[in-house]
Amino acid sequence: MKKYIININGERKGITIDGDTPLLWVIRDELKLTGTKFGCGRGLCGACTIHIDGEETRSCITPIENVDGLKITTIEGLSKNTSHPLQKAWIAEDVPQCGYCQSGQIMTAAALLSRNPDPDEDDVNSAMRMNICRCGTYNRIRKGIIRAAKEMKDV
Amino acid sequence: MSKKVVINRRDFIKSISAAGTGLAIGFYLPFKNKLQAEVYKKTVDFVPNIWVNVSSGNQVTLTVAESEMGQGVWTSLPMIIAEEMELDWTKVKVVQAPVDENYFGNFNMGTGGSASVRTSWEKLRNAGAVAKDMLLEAAASELSVAKNECIADKGYIIHQLSGKKLSYGELTQKAASIEIPSSVNLKDPNKFSIIGTDLLRTDTLLKVNGTAQYAMDLDLPGMIYASIVRCPYFGGNIKTINDTDARNVDGILDIFKIETGIAVVGESTWAMLQGRKKLKITWDRGSNKYPDNESIYELFKKRSRKRGAKGRNEGNVKKALKNADRVIDAVYDVPFQAHATMEPMNCVADFQPDNCQVWAPTQSPKNAQKRVSEMTGFPMDKVKINVTFLGGGFGRRAFNDFVDEGVEVSMKLKKPVKLIWTREDDMQHDFYRPASRHLLKAGLMNDGQSLAWSHSVVAPSILFGQMFKYPIPFKDKLDVVALAGAKEIAYEIPNIRVDYKSANTDIPIGWWRSVYDSQNAYANECFIDELAHTLKTDPVEYRLRLLKKSSRHTTVLKRAAQKSGWGKHLNNNHYQGVSCHASFGTYVAQVAEVSVDNEGNVHVHRVVCALDCGQAVSPINIRAQMEGSIVYGLSATLNGEITIENGAVKQSNFHDFQVLRMDQMPTIDVHIIKSSEPPSGVGEPGLPPIAPAVANAVFSATGKRIRKLPIKAEDFLA
Numbered sequence: 001m002k003k004y005i006i007n008i009n010g011e012r013k014g015i016t017i018d019g020d021t022p023l024l025w026v027i028r029d030e031l032k033l034t035g036t037k038f039g040c041g042r043g044l045c046g047a048c049t050i051h052i053d054g055e056e057t058r059s060c061i062t063p064i065e066n067v068d069g070l071k072i073t074t075i076e077g078l079s080k081n082t083s084h085p086l087q088k089a090w091i092a093e094d095v096p097q098c099g100y101c102q103s104g105q106i107m108t109a110a111a112l113l114s115r116n117p118d119p120d121e122d123d124v125n126s127a128m129r130m131n132i133c134r135c136g137t138y139n140r141i142r143k144g145i146i147r148a149a150k151e152m153k154d155v
Numbered sequence: 156m157s158k159k160v161v162i163n164r165r166d167f168i169k170s171i172s173a174a175g176t177g178l179a180i181g182f183y184l185p186f187k188n189k190l191q192a193e194v195y196k197k198t199v200d201f202v203p204n205i206w207v208n209v210s211s212g213n214q215v216t217l218t219v220a221e222s223e224m225g226q227g228v229w230t231s232l233p234m235i236i237a238e239e240m241e242l243d244w245t246k247v248k249v250v251q252a253p254v255d256e257n258y259f260g261n262f263n264m265g266t267g268g269s270a271s272v273r274t275s276w277e278k279l280r281n282a283g284a285v286a287k288d289m290l291l292e293a294a295a296s297e298l299s300v301a302k303n304e305c306i307a308d309k310g311y312i313i314h315q316l317s318g319k320k321l322s323y324g325e326l327t328q329k330a331a332s333i334e335i336p337s338s339v340n341l342k343d344p345n346k347f348s349i350i351g352t353d354l355l356r357t358d359t360l361l362k363v364n365g366t367a368q369y370a371m372d373l374d375l376p377g378m379i380y381a382s383i384v385r386c387p388y389f390g391g392n393i394k395t396i397n398d399t400d401a402r403n404v405d406g407i408l409d410i411f412k413i414e415t416g417i418a419v420v421g422e423s424t425w426a427m428l429q430g431r432k433k434l435k436i437t438w439d440r441g442s443n444k445y446p447d448n449e450s451i452y453e454l455f456k457k458r459s460r461k462r463g464a465k466g467r468n469e470g471n472v473k474k475a476l477k478n479a480d481r482v483i484d485a486v487y488d489v490p491f492q493a494h495a496t497m498e499p500m501n502c503v504a505d506f507q508p509d510n511c512q513v514w515a516p517t518q519s520p521k522n523a524q525k526r527v528s529e530m531t532g533f534p535m536d537k538v539k540i541n542v543t544f545l546g547g548g549f550g551r552r553a554f555n556d557f558v559d560e561g562v563e564v565s566m567k568l569k570k571p572v573k574l575i576w577t578r579e580d581d582m583q584h585d586f587y588r589p590a591s592r593h594l595l596k597a598g599l600m601n602d603g604q605s606l607a608w609s610h611s612v613v614a615p616s617i618l619f620g621q622m623f624k625y626p627i628p629f630k631d632k633l634d635v636v637a638l639a640g641a642k643e644i645a646y647e648i649p650n651i652r653v654d655y656k657s658a659n660t661d662i663p664i665g666w667w668r669s670v671y672d673s674q675n676a677y678a679n680e681c682f683i684d685e686l687a688h689t690l691k692t693d694p695v696e697y698r699l700r701l702l703k704k705s706s707r708h709t710t711v712l713k714r715a716a717q718k719s720g721w722g723k724h725l726n727n728n729h730y731q732g733v734s735c736h737a738s739f740g741t742y743v744a745q746v747a748e749v750s751v752d753n754e755g756n757v758h759v760h761r762v763v764c765a766l767d768c769g770q771a772v773s774p775i776n777i778r779a780q781m782e783g784s785i786v787y788g789l790s791a792t793l794n795g796e797i798t799i800e801n802g803a804v805k806q807s808n809f810h811d812f813q814v815l816r817m818d819q820m821p822t823i824d825v826h827i828i829k830s831s832e833p834p835s836g837v838g839e840p841g842l843p844p845i846a847p848a849v850a851n852a853v854f855s856a857t858g859k860r861i862r863k864l865p866i867k868a869e870d871f872l873a
Binding site: 001018021022025028029030032033034035036037038039040041042044045047074075076078079082086087090091092094095096097098099100101102103106124125126128129130131132133134135136137138139140141142 | 224225226227355356358359360361362363364365366367368369371372374380405423424425428495496497498499544545546547548549575577578775776779782783784785786787790808809810814815816817818820822823
């Protein structure tokens, strides 16, 4: 057990825990931020995607000892009042069905848009292909990303 | 035209609070008025029925009894009430129904079979209409005017002559004193302003900011975490357990045997998972007679030669095949499939000395309640089942094995428990979509006549297999459910025989989005394509010729053909395939446009889907359900399958059970046929046509018939 300091959604938190504990379980069980989901435990489905220093990261395979002191953002910290253009686009395009994968989808898409504000379809496909949705919302996700990109450009 | 319906008043109840500030109406379920009166005596609102609650503060809350698993019941069902009740949709609040006999009586509350909208349609319309009628009556009385001079509009009753208006909230007390009407008028569908419009889902906000609550997200004070190590070998058991190392892991609280395996319990999820890894278990593999795909297919082959139980028998197939100029036959094989819901199985169970509460992503909460009552010995009213959002269902969550496990662990430790399945648990201990083998035979005449059709379905039975020990006699060894979509084949062929050959194994099987329809449609629609090609007839033309009496099939088929540009020249080595299948009351035709690259990879570029589901309640959601069914079906057509090796499932996670990802995603165009028939299912009917549409397109592209799913590159090398 060791004490780790993480900066999560703009707040500094100290957690005493085993260093090999995946960030996913720290976020969910210790910090009670449950918007980040457990899907596969092996970095294969993307449901647990968060940002570490702005980059999309699979929290289920990222030990806390690797992120000591780094800046972490979860779906809860993505925006105030659900105002991120992606969240608004998700609502406008009626994207989610069961919704379980959507936090991860949005976090991956947000990282994509911050490094590539004008992605084409191939960019979207290659960024999003590691996020699984079993309800089959992919086309609406793609539309949502393009819509959000447009909104961000227009601002 | 508006429609007058007679109301059975005994089916409805209404109430008002002791404080006299609100009104509620309860209705339509086979339960006693006395009981209802008890329930509603305590309420403070106008509750014209269990679905509708209007508070004096003018908040309208609509209750949904079906489980929201992505299929959109939190939107489509409230829309039906809101339409008839003339509500302001933007102000409607939606809540999940309690699992309570006092509310629902014998109504089983199960979600499945694409049934939610079609079975709720009439009763929810009546409920909304009754509520509106009472509010009109109340307003007329309050304003001392004639009822027929009043109209209901967006949450207000308006007296047209004077322009006076009262909100529903202002009328709750008066409305509660009004008798339930003996008849009401339902709206003229031409005047619908909510039904048939693209209203956005009511649950999206919660699902884009992380606040939607799944059972997996629940946190109770003092809660501990558990998972179960199950025997990987079907029919096997535990031989020895050595848990010394596991117990030494920090945070491990207990390890013990339960009904389905070994429970490992920890202070946190991670501690529990770490302890689990250190558990040393040897397994007795049991005596599974069919421990691998090879032996299962041997069984299917053996059963193929046996006489089947007749599901349909018209004319004389044997004679017709003898008289036919040509006899064509083919065998199709379909594998086991996993559900792989994004949220693995889980629940939170809290066993207390005199009650038990469970939070579960379940499709059958009433069954869960009954089972937990049996397990704990508590009466039903001391067992509370909270239905959370489901992170996918697809039929898997009709089975409540994960609820039993959570409750068993909580009973033993007398603490609230979060029971979690890992992805590996989920994939290796599913209730799989059955594998099956399909023997097709047809007799054709040189002049183009189709004389005979024979389809034998060889498959394990869900209803009469190892899952349900129903005391229903297995009549003539016939499982009609396994013949879904095979028996009902609509093609007008004078001699038709469809039979079922049971082939049960030890592999647990269950419902899966459209289940047997997915398998039977694949066989039907590929084989009919084979016949069309044999007769050198266009596959759309051939189908239309055999569907003269089936106008709804014909309409969707023509629409899909027209919208896909069927028969026109396609660029870039793209080829089309067509299919048409009706299930759950809905008629669907699809045209898939594919290309096959040099490595034998199949790329699906576009799917055009035309459907007739009767009155379209929520078109935007119907399109979503078609898209979702197509994606789920494409995964099973192009990617994943479950195979059995050494008595266990070989696949364990998303690396070896591949599902469709965004880069494989085709464009999907959905065309909904306008209809005034009552609504039929939409959750599943989009799935069965996709595999044959793709397989038929692959034939057009390569000249190879795909007679085994999923399609693999090696299919083109042979």
